[in-house]
Amino acid sequence: MFLKNYIGDIFSSIKSLLTGMKLTGYYFTHLKEIVTEEYPDNRGTLKMAERFRGEVIMPHNENNEHRCTGCQACELACPNASIKIVTKQETQPDGKKKKRIDTFVYRLDMCTFCNLCVNACPSEAIVMGQKFEHSVYDKKQLKKILNFPNSKLMEGVEE
């Protein structure tokens, strides 16, 4: 009985070792499996993952319109106060005054890319962008204004 267990042990361990060697041997002979990204050599062909979080951006359409209503939900959601929304009263064509954003200040240097602001936004005005090469020589350049100059609120967002 003892001898049977002993020899059984030897064969089962050899089998498990060979299983491991088979996998590494497979990788050794199949070099196309290599996952290394040769950044920055492959800058031109670099493919980022779909859910990669590089920075917060505010998409604008071709008429320079964005979807931000200035509700400040993102500002409240941000755990480290990286977002500051400055609002203003704007007279609409029909004479009514309405709240609109003046500047959407986003501080990239403080952002932790937690995605909470994007989740909080009720009108899908901000998304996570894929750009990740943010190094600059002056810290001030990391304080960004996300709404473009003279941009407008898109029609139909505010209903």
Place this chain on the structure above:
Amino acid sequence: MNTPTPYSFASLATGIHAWLRQAISNDTLLQVTEMVITGVCLLVFLVLLCFFLGYMERKVAAFMEIRLGPNRVGPKGSLQIVADTLKLLFKEGLTPNGADKFLFNLAPGIMVVTSMMAVAPIAFAKNFQIWDINIGVLYVSAISSMAVIGILMAGWSSNNKYSLIGAMRSGAQIVSYELSIGLSLITIVILSGSLQLSEIVESQANGWWIFKGHIPVIIAFVIFIIASTAEINRAPFDLTEAEQELTGGFHTEYAGMKFAMFLLSEYINLFIVSAIAATIFLGGWMPFHIGSLPAFNHVMDYIPSFMWFFGKTFFIVFIIMWFRWTFPRLRIDQLLNLEWKYLLPISMVNILIVTAMAIFGWHF
């Protein structure tokens, strides 16, 4: 069969010897000159070999881990090791304050010297051997176990608990695995009836021992590979260094060139155990011969003998690297279990079988 062919290493060596004999008349002087030349050639060869092995190791490791490995210095990163060596050369060779200075500086030297001494009886090609001593197998196993002195010395003199634990582990490890190595070498000594490496190679002219001796020799071969991996302290038996627990083990305190010497001796040891395994089990420089097929044997003879030797050696080096980058490290109790409960009993039974095989002529 033993006449040197015009383009072999053997004829080169004979030519140089004849030329030196003309130039130097004094016999002692001639011998000393030849020793110096051999020593220098060997040093250069071993250092180049270590560059290559270091590069090979990093590339093999990278490919097995789905990485690219070194690829910046030189074509495909081939000069990476040269760059690393240069870096180590320029580093400060620090000696810690509480260390035993003499032993601390002596230890790397002992490591390198013991590893280099073990290269002496290895037959690199047909009739091309530095020292064809008649107890070659014994000599190699005796010398290679001396490396533990260097390791213990390094561990003790560093005045560092990690170094000491690493060195002690290495002592336990080398002393135990030495037995299995010896026993698996003895199987072939029994079969070939000689301790001389050149004769062991000659005895494989009609087939390598691993084929002639079938199952028992294959078992001995596997045990030899496992035990020698442990003997040279490579993963999965690298408890001596165990980066995660011992921050480098016995060479924790070493830097610069002294550290490089440990690396050098590690790679020389890797080469030696592979060369010994290739010589003893796979026929050394002997081409692949099948007993009753003279035509086939003749074709195989056209491949130069040093190619056979290095081909086999690097095959085994590759297998040992494969182990390293596949298996997780053993715990110290598991390590001793493996030796005393498995390898040693198996090799003892194996020796019995091989002896019976040799007496009754059950091998081919």
